[in-house]
Amino acid sequence: MPSPAAPASAATPAAPTRSARDRILDAFEDLLAEQSERAATLEAVAARAGVSKGGLLYHFASKDALVDGVLERFAADLAQDIEHMRAAPDGPVSYFLRTSIPSDNRLERVIVAIARLAQASDARASDALADAQRLWLSELEAVVGDRMVARTIMLIGDGMYYNSALLPAANAVLRDETDVQQLIALVERLSARD
Amino acid sequence: MPSPAAPASAATPAAPTRSARDRILDAFEDLLAEQSERAATLEAVAARAGVSKGGLLYHFASKDALVDGVLERFAADLAQDIEHMRAAPDGPVSYFLRTSIPSDNRLERVIVAIARLAQASDARASDALADAQRLWLSELEAVVGDRMVARTIMLIGDGMYYNSALLPAANAVLRDETDVQQLIALVERLSARD
DNA sequence: GTCTATACGATGATAGAC
């Protein structure tokens, strides 16, 4: 039941009126993250977004344009994540590790999607991931002091992504909240010494 | 200079006479690891192996058969790696971390190749990687005692693979032998306590 | 602004010559 007083084109981001453009990008990301780069064909994306192939190509003239759209949204999400990381009550390290765990988090899904594009030899996607790594690493280095400890934490986070992106979910190295807490405690012991 | 006394069909694994079958599997792995799953078409594989598409299809009736061939060789390589890990002079942990660094190592290359297949939704490839993880993890657990420390070491190794498989080489988190030594020292400090 | 129809290229696979 749409609000009668709302102007026709008012943005209601998470509601039924989510713009076709956003629905298409969502569909593309979903197919990449949940299935594979090969599965994310124009036809499949269109079907999932509830538009026709022609309709999709009206919004994004080519598959490359679709990739650009995903990367643009990612840049914005990433900037926001860095903010959250800085403001996190338990500190950036804990925040970083927690958000590296596969979840329903939007950022997680986009990163897996972009990782799939990177594997399909898309240089823009690889660059975007490399940029993100640099940002996170510099945040980590700022708080842990030791350069090598910061890098080790990055590698652990990377490992979590790798696992969730590549392996059957049943094989997650970390299974529940207890595992996560233990890992964080372990890593903080690392950064506390030296 | 082939040994004159050798029977015509004697195996000379690394020499010019490397069987067509092996050359084809090598070419497939190379294309997967150095480029992408999409780049590893039957034609490209045949060209790199120095045979025609028809010639390739004589040895491997389908692309699926090609994947099976790679997975079979991987299983053998993996078993050998576990042996080496157990016998390593510096211990399994150091061995594991060192061999997780991107190099010209055969096993490395195969794993990246299989990771690419896994990303392309090949369930057999995902399973093979999950099996390998289980094996490594159980070796690590056997020596470090603490379950969580062993898992953390696995994650670090996974992170290294992820980086080498996905990002431009220039972005490696670990750059030289000094980095590696520092990381190993750091991790051994982890396993020494508790 | 969205859809249908169609062109075009590339890929996996088959049949059969040598």
Place this chain on the structure above:
DNA sequence: GTCTATCATCGTATAGAC
């Protein structure tokens, strides 16, 4: 054992109707 057609299928992209 290896190669040369050749085919069917699918994915990207264009043109144009509604």
